[in-house]
Amino acid sequence: MKRLSKNMEKKKDINKFVNKVFCEDSLKKLKEIPDNSVDLIFADPPYNLQLKNELWRPNQTKVDAVNDEWDKYESFEAYDKFCEKWLKECQRILKETGTIWVIGTYHNIFRIGKIMQDLGFWILNDITWVKTNPMPNFRGVRFTNATETLIWAKKNEQAKGYTFNYQLMKKFNNGKQMRSDWYIPICNGKERIKDKEGKKVHSTQKPEKLLKYVILSSSKEGDIILDPFAGTGTTGAVAKKYGRKWILIEMDKNYCKVIEDRLNSIQDRQEWLAEHQKTI
Amino acid sequence: MKRLSKNMEKKKDINKFVNKVFCEDSLKKLKEIPDNSVDLIFADPPYNLQLKNELWRPNQTKVDAVNDEWDKYESFEAYDKFCEKWLKECQRILKETGTIWVIGTYHNIFRIGKIMQDLGFWILNDITWVKTNPMPNFRGVRFTNATETLIWAKKNEQAKGYTFNYQLMKKFNNGKQMRSDWYIPICNGKERIKDKEGKKVHSTQKPEKLLKYVILSSSKEGDIILDPFAGTGTTGAVAKKYGRKWILIEMDKNYCKVIEDRLNSIQDRQEWLAEHQKTI
DNA sequence: GTGTAGTTTGAATCCTACG
DNA sequence: GCGTAGGATTCAAACTACA
Numbered sequence: 402m403k404r405l406s407k408n409m410e411k412k413k414d415i416n417k418f419v420n421k422v423f424c425e426d427s428l429k430k431l432k433e434i435p436d437n438s439v440d441l442i443f444a445d446p447p448y449n450l451q452l453k454n455e456l457w458r459p460n461q462t463k464v465d466a467v468n469d470e471w472d473k474y475e476s477f478e479a480y481d482k483f484c485e486k487w488l489k490e491c492q493r494i495l496k497e498t499g500t501i502w503v504i505g506t507y508h509n510i511f512r513i514g515k516i517m518q519d520l521g522f523w524i525l526n527d528i529t530w531v532k533t534n535p536m537p538n539f540r541g542v543r544f545t546n547a548t549e550t551l552i553w554a555k556k557n558e559q560a561k562g563y564t565f566n567y568q569l570m571k572k573f574n575n576g577k578q579m580r581s582d583w584y585i586p587i588c589n590g591k592e593r594i595k596d597k598e599g600k601k602v603h604s605t606q607k608p609e610k611l612l613k614y615v616i617l618s619s620s621k622e623g624d625i626i627l628d629p630f631a632g633t634g635t636t637g638a639v640a641k642k643y644g645r646k647w648i649l650i651e652m653d654k655n656y657c658k659v660i661e662d663r664l665n666s667i668q669d670r671q672e673w674l675a676e677h678q679k680t681i
Numbered sequence: 682m683k684r685l686s687k688n689m690e691k692k693k694d695i696n697k698f699v700n701k702v703f704c705e706d707s708l709k710k711l712k713e714i715p716d717n718s719v720d721l722i723f724a725d726p727p728y729n730l731q732l733k734n735e736l737w738r739p740n741q742t743k744v745d746a747v748n749d750e751w752d753k754y755e756s757f758e759a760y761d762k763f764c765e766k767w768l769k770e771c772q773r774i775l776k777e778t779g780t781i782w783v784i785g786t787y788h789n790i791f792r793i794g795k796i797m798q799d800l801g802f803w804i805l806n807d808i809t810w811v812k813t814n815p816m817p818n819f820r821g822v823r824f825t826n827a828t829e830t831l832i833w834a835k836k837n838e839q840a841k842g843y844t845f846n847y848q849l850m851k852k853f854n855n856g857k858q859m860r861s862d863w864y865i866p867i868c869n870g871k872e873r874i875k876d877k878e879g880k881k882v883h884s885t886q887k888p889e890k891l892l893k894y895v896i897l898s899s900s901k902e903g904d905i906i907l908d909p910f911a912g913t914g915t916t917g918a919v920a921k922k923y924g925r926k927w928i929l930i931e932m933d934k935n936y937c938k939v940i941e942d943r944l945n946s947i948q949d950r951q952e953w954l955a956e957h958q959k960t961i
Numbered sequence: 962g963t964g965t966a967g968t969t970t971g972a973a974t975c976c977t978a979c980g
Numbered sequence: 981g982c983g984t985a986g987g988a989t990t991c992a993a994a995c996t997a998c999a
Contacts, residue, residue, distance in 0.1 A: 526824045531811070558974085817971095
């Protein structure tokens with residue numbers, strides 16, 4: 402029997418991961434994914450300081466005083482290392498024609514952008530998600546924090562052939578070129594996933610419209626989209642709705658259960674199209 | 682004769698710098714300024730754009746790109762070192778009650794933000810300057826680059842008593858809490874300073890409205906405002922108009938001449954108030 | 962002076978395929 | 981690797997010219 406070609410092996414390999422949710426450590430799982438195999442990555446990395454004990458501290462020692470300067474620097478350093486690792490894996494698995502999106506706030510986005518540039522990612526845009534309904538600053542000591550930042554980048558400076566659906570985005574913007582400021586409400590109402598007690602499941606669930614813009618602007622139907630910090634699975638949900646394939650990684654078991662239910666409730670794009678055609 | 686108190690000495694010292702334009706190397710001059718002596722810093726450092734090719738508009742005309750010597754750095758590393766140095770000095774000379782603003786685009790702002798955090802600056806907000814009339818993306822390969830980012834930070838996490846004129850900013854925003862997204866046109870028209878041939882003097886002159894928001898939100902009348910990369914002196918001009926003191930540093934002699942003329946043409950706040958009262 | 966049409970320009974990491 | 985030809989590509993605001 403003939404040996405499979407390298408290309409076939411790789412193709413087979415990535416297909417093992419496609420349209421699945423992996424309830425595992427993000428970095429560990431990313432390392433299993435073959436080189437140059439995914440078309441789009443959307444990453445909403447954690448920056449909660451509570452995680453620094455378990456996840457980011459390299460020497461496993463206890464971090465005590467939050468106010469301690471040394472500890473703060475050390476925790477920045479640990480966070481940087483963590484981000485460098487997962488971003489490096491993302492760069493490795495990204496196709497030459499692929500692009501990556503990373504979202505964050507001023508707490509972490511500057512560090513992430515700097516690391517991405519240092520790794521050789523080539524920034525295409527920084528997008529400002531302008532929240533139409535942000536939480537006000539109750540004490541009146543700062544400006545209302547009304548934005549989050551997304552960095553859109555290609556694999557490296559030389560990489561050619563990335564997808565940008567210019568005309569489609571133009572349509573979304575009343576026939577005018579889409580700008581880097583996006584006006585989108587925070588996720589609320591029916592879209593916001595709640596548990597039995599009516600409490601929100603995830604503290605920072607991203608609105609589907611945000612992912613719609615991300616996915617429709619920078620991927621084609623059939624493309625493989627990876628989310629290493631899937632949360633409640635908005636990336637997967639929007640990918641499925643628009644006929645993209647998905648690979649979701651999420652460490653938290655509760656979130657993973659939510660993702661499975663959410664994805665199951667979404668009709669496959671092909672079925673939807675078929676049904677839609679019938680009703681015409 | 683009695684020796685002047687330390688406080689008096691310092692006060693005398695900083696007064697040597699006040700309401701002056703220094704045509705010198707920024708870092709060198711910053712080092713001469715005493716510790717804890719300025720109330721507000723606005724910095725518009727070189728962006729390190731790294732433009733490589735010419736850009737042509739669809740109508741076959743060439744874009745007049747930023748091609749100034751002062752924007753060229755050999756590497757990210759060289760740029761980082763430069764920024765670390767001037768930011769460190771800024772932190773030293775800032776009062777405990779003072780704050781700093783730094784503006785940039787995705788080319789440099791992530792590196793700057795990361796360095797600021799590492800130095801111990803405490804970020805209060807990231808402000809998005811949304812340009813109402815940005816240059817479009819001519820090739821249709823990216824989103825219109827419609828924003829710049831400002832980082833607003835205090836000296837360190839523990840620093841207390843910074844100025845934030847909440848009620849005034851609220852007035853500017855139709856009675857609602859001012860948000861972190863500011864809608865301001867690019868500097869153009871009469872405000873844009875041109876030379877005898879009608880060519881723009883500075884490639885990146887900032888609009889006065891931007892500085893108005895910065896200065897009125899985070900300083901009091903009589904405060905000392907420093908700009909280490911003064912350019913055409915917008916910071917000084919707005920400071921003078923609103924009764925603040927200024928310290929401007931700008932290496933380029935041509936720019937310095939422009940600044941002197943510009944500041945001389947602006948009436949002193951006290952005179953303006955007196956005259957205004959007379960005419961009532 | 963007024964209104965309208967045409968021109969200019971702005972911190973930009975701005976293409977792709979084929980020989 | 982490089983050079984070249986082909987082909988797709990722009991928004992808002994200020995300014996100028998002219999009726």
